[in-house]
Amino acid sequence: MGNKVISEAVIKRLPRYYRYLEHLEQEGVTKVSSGTLAGMLGVTASQVRQDFCNFGGFGQHGYGYDVAYLKRKLAEILGLDRPYDMIIIGAGNIGRALAGYKNFAAEGFRVKALFDVEVKDPLVGDVPVYGMDKLADYVKQNGCDIAVIATQKNVASDVAGRLVALGVKSLWNFAPIDLEVPSDVAVENIAMSESLYVLSYRMKNK
Amino acid sequence: MGNKVISEAVIKRLPRYYRYLEHLEQEGVTKVSSGTLAGMLGVTASQVRQDFCNFGGFGQHGYGYDVAYLKRKLAEILGLDRPYDMIIIGAGNIGRALAGYKNFAAEGFRVKALFDVEVKDPLVGDVPVYGMDKLADYVKQNGCDIAVIATQKNVASDVAGRLVALGVKSLWNFAPIDLEVPSDVAVENIAMSESLYVLSYRMKNK
Numbered sequence: 001m002g003n004k005v006i007s008e009a010v011i012k013r014l015p016r017y018y019r020y021l022e023h024l025e026q027e028g029v030t031k032v033s034s035g036t037l038a039g040m041l042g043v044t045a046s047q048v049r050q051d052f053c054n055f056g057g058f059g060q061h062g063y064g065y066d067v068a069y070l071k072r073k074l075a076e077i078l079g080l081d082r083p084y085d086m087i088i089i090g091a092g093n094i095g096r097a098l099a100g101y102k103n104f105a106a107e108g109f110r111v112k113a114l115f116d117v118e119v120k121d122p123l124v125g126d127v128p129v130y131g132m133d134k135l136a137d138y139v140k141q142n143g144c145d146i147a148v149i150a151t152q153k154n155v156a157s158d159v160a161g162r163l164v165a166l167g168v169k170s171l172w173n174f175a176p177i178d179l180e181v182p183s184d185v186a187v188e189n190i191a192m193s194e195s196l197y198v199l200s201y202r203m204k205n206k
Numbered sequence: 207m208g209n210k211v212i213s214e215a216v217i218k219r220l221p222r223y224y225r226y227l228e229h230l231e232q233e234g235v236t237k238v239s240s241g242t243l244a245g246m247l248g249v250t251a252s253q254v255r256q257d258f259c260n261f262g263g264f265g266q267h268g269y270g271y272d273v274a275y276l277k278r279k280l281a282e283i284l285g286l287d288r289p290y291d292m293i294i295i296g297a298g299n300i301g302r303a304l305a306g307y308k309n310f311a312a313e314g315f316r317v318k319a320l321f322d323v324e325v326k327d328p329l330v331g332d333v334p335v336y337g338m339d340k341l342a343d344y345v346k347q348n349g350c351d352i353a354v355i356a357t358q359k360n361v362a363s364d365v366a367g368r369l370v371a372l373g374v375k376s377l378w379n380f381a382p383i384d385l386e387v388p389s390d391v392a393v394e395n396i397a398m399s400e401s402l403y404v405l406s407y408r409m410k411n412k
Contacts, residue, residue: 001241011407015400019382038383079406093303100299103382103399110405146405170409172402176225176309178246186408188401193309194380195394199287199352200315201217202392203376 010051012079014039016041017051021037021071033064045158085143086172089159090150091116094174098148113138139166146170153177181205216257218283222247223257227277239270289314291349292378295365296356297322297335300380304354305333315352319344345372352376359383 011145020040024032041048052058058073059065075081086104088095091114098104098113114129115138120128130138136142147163149156149171156175165170170186173179176193218369220390224364230238240251247254258264264279265271279289292303292310296385304310305317319334321344328335336344344350353369355377362381369377376392382399 006411011404014407015397015403020399023339043385046288068385077407078403080403084406085249097299097303097313101398102296104402107403108398109402145409155226169412170405172405184412186405186412187371188405188408190396190398190401191221192396193313194225195315195396196310197221197224197284197286198217199289199376199378199392199394201220202394203351204283204285205212206375206390206392 002021004054006054006122013043013051014043015157017048018071018074018078018080021067021074024067025071030063030067032067032070034059037065064098080107083110085110085112086148087112087144088114088127088147088148088150089116089132089135089137090114090148090152090174091120091124092150092152095148095150096124098150098174099124112142112144135162136166139168140165144168146172148172148174149179150174210260212260216260219247219257220280223254224280224284224286225249227273227280230273231277236273236275238273240265243271254298256265289316290351290411291316291318292352292354293318293319293350294333294341294354294356295338295341295369296320296354296358296380297326298356298358301354301356301411302330304356304380305330318350321329341368342372345369345374350374354378354380354384356380385395398412 004012014032017037020037032046038045038048049057055077058070088098088111095114099114104111111127114124114127115132116129116136117132119129120130145171147168149159151159153175156173156177157179160171160173160181161177164181164185169184171179171181173187173189174192176191179187181187212321224244226243240254244251261279261283264276284290285359292315294304294317301320305320310317317333320330320333321338321341322335323338325335348386353374353376355365357365359381361381362379363385366377366379366385366387369373370387370391375390376383377387379393379395385393387393
């Protein structure tokens with residue numbers, strides 16, 4: 001596929017396809033048409049086929065897709081075919097909630113440690129909590145695939161800078177602020193307030 | 207503006223404009239150009255002006271926008287100019303984290319109660335926790351503007367159905383499942399796993 005740039009719209013649909021295929025697999029469904037997937041996503045069957053063409057296409061014309069095969073290919077494309085060590089910066093409500101979120105571990109995203117400026121509990125469930133002063137040594141000794149930023153807004157930027165300086169290449173950001181990172185660092189933002197404001201917009205316009 | 211349909215892309219940019227204007231206001235900046243806003247959002251200045259034209263346009267050509275005025279107009283458009291009573295269904299990690307999230311209260315989104323099948327603590331901070339058997343009476347007596355669904359995936363649909371039947375018109379859904387609701391009910395989904403899978407995709411493709 002060379003250096004083809006996949007659009008953001010397609011990228012954002014990929015996890016949704018994956019989720020629907022998980023559901024179909026759990027229901028014991030072995031084959032699915034582009035039309036059915038299209039209905040689940042709210043796009044056209046043609047869009048579904050175009051999306052998969054970006055990655056070589058996975059079905060046989062007129063036959064549809066093998067659910068297990070398509071799910072496996074999507075897992076590869078999404079990078080879900082390997083485990084990831086995650087650390088969470090910020091042991092407040094959000095950080096602790098994420099540390100306990102069972103769905104992540106099921107897909108290979110293992111929360112290994114929480115860090116905070118103040119260590120109130122040494123453990124959240126099975127996950128150890130360390131002071132921020134231990135962060136550098138921890139990352140140097142153990143590595144870190146993904147760092148979750150679950151701090152207050154006002155320190156998120158500095159924390160991101162520290163993580164990047166320690167060689168962390170992937171940030172999942174829950175703080176309501178845009179992070180400036182080098183181009184080789186991947187960032188995803190969960191903008192909770194923005195989602196809530198879209199909801200209040202929709203309420204006003206129903 | 208009549209019945210003009212505003213695109214999803216525009217709707218999703220509105221809270222980001224609002225956040226940037228809050229930031230500018232905090233920094234003491236009183237005027238901003240479409241070019242500056244464009245840079246903050248990663249779109250063109252022309253897109254910014256087009257976005258605001260959907261709502262009547264707010265600036266003077268060549269002059270830019272008054273920050274306080276634009277923020278106020280966006281607050282109106284987003285429905286942030288009134289308080290909302292929120293209840294949270296699910297007093298697990300996510301529900302408790304949301305109950306304690308201070309940013310919401312600052313914008314008028316007041317968490318009034320948590321509900322769960324099992325009440326382990328009668329209070330989370332200042333927020334009372336009630337059994338699900340109390341939900342119907344609570345909503346009938348107090349009303350509810352927004353219900354947050356922070357339950358396990360397998361009960362989210364039923365919970366949504368109960369809330370809709372009780373007259374709740376707005377659902378903020380944290381469960382990884384699509385909710386089927388009548389057309390007069392607003393829904394926003396926070397799909398955490400999907401965001402994480404987009405991150406693993408980006409890591410793989412850097």
